[in-house]
Amino acid sequence: MERKGKKEEKRRKDEDLFKVVDSTLDTRTYYLLFQLSRRLKLKNIYGSISAGKEAKVYPAVTEDGKWYALKIYYVSTAQSKRALEKYTFGDPRFEDIKVNNTKQLISVWARKEFKNLNRLYKNDVRVPEPIYVLENILVMQFIGENGVRAPLLKELLDEEINENLYTDIIDQIEKMVNKAELVHGDLSEYNIMVWEDKCYIIDVSQAIDINHPNALELVKRDIDNINAFFESKGIQVIETEEILRRLKIYQNEDQN
Ligand SMILES: Nc1ncnc2c1ncn2[C@@H]1O[C@H](COP(=O)(O)OP(=O)(O)OP(=O)(O)O)[C@@H](O)[C@H]1O
Ligand SMILES: [Mg+2]
Structure with a gap:
């Protein structure tokens, strides 16, 4: 029973x-x-x-x-x-x-x-x-x-987009490459969520090791995408080249 x-x-x-x-x-x-x-x-x-x-x-x-x-x-x-x-x-x-x-x-x-x-x-x-x-x-x-997802960067209102958010994302890219030694490879306003003024990087299945032959090309594209998005919102961005120079992957490439 x-x-x-x-x-x-x-x-x-x-x-x-x-x-x-x-x-x-x-x-x-x-x-x-x-x-x-x-x-x-x-x-x-x-x-x-x-x-x-x-x-x-x-x-x-x-x-x-x-x-x-x-x-x-x-x-x-x-x-x-x-x-x-x-x-x-x-x-x-x-x-x-x-x-x-x-x-x-x-x-x-x-x-x-x-x-x-x-x-x-x-x-x-x-x-x-x-x-x-x-x-x-x-x-x-x-x-x-409570089961309601945070908005994507793409979905934010213009007034919610500011320089701090931009800096936060660039910091994450730097940490990704210099510390975790990974390149996202598909980074854009569609693969970043924003919750309590902080960005969360998502959709990382295709991320690759910084030693992968395409790594530099992909990280450059990632940064270009982010810069293009923030530029279109009137935010002053750091030039891609300058961000690249801070990255291990770029410095390695330079020595070769
Ligand atoms: N950890 C999470 N918490 C809340 N919502 C999430 C989370 N991860 C993803 N999402 C939501 O699900 C959507 C799809 O997720 P994700 O980008 O990882 O998959 P995808 O774009 O379908 O990827 P792919 O096509 O490469 O499989 C995101 O845009 C976001 O709205
Ligand atoms: Mg996605």
Whole structure:
């Protein structure tokens, strides 16, 4: 009798888990989400707050009211395979990864993002704290409040954009390169969130080691993107060249 009650309770808990979940998730991902929710004591997972090309992000809340962001990778296009090969080439951390089927490929992106988040977080770059990774699901600190995400830099009102924010972002880029020795590679106003006047760098799955052959070119593009955005808002920016000169990667290049 008691056992039956427990089973019933578990079934109800499982059903409760998804409040607004969408039907695009495959059976395997559902199964993994249940596994994850037990491990992290998740109470609810809510509808996605984004629909990118390769992943969706869902807010989730634990039994004791802590919020996480779940990033679920779900598509593996030929394009993403090419991108993966491009970015992992020359990166010793991923040389042992053999990508020969779709599921593995998606998981590689989640694992790469988790590893990069870890490396950045440990080096005091402001990124969401990495919590857990299970196959194609990455769990990280939720940036925002009560399941309402913080705005992207792109979404701020003009009057919320100021020099302090610009300096904060440039500081993060410097720390990323000089301390964590990573280059973001896709940095723009779309991959920075702003919460309580501080910027959070997100979407780091494609970040590469500063020793990667394309690192300098990519960090230059990252800085150009940020400068272009702030310039368009009337903020006085530091020239890309000058920022580059402060970076280890550029100094290394100079010596060669
Ligand atoms: N830690 C987080 N907390 C709150 N919201 C987040 C968090 N991470 C991401 N988001 C939201 O989800 C959106 C998508 O996240 P992200 O940029 O990492 O994925 P994406 O652009 O779909 O990336 P890709 O296409 O490379 O998979 C962000 O624009 C942001 O609105
Ligand atoms: Mg993004």
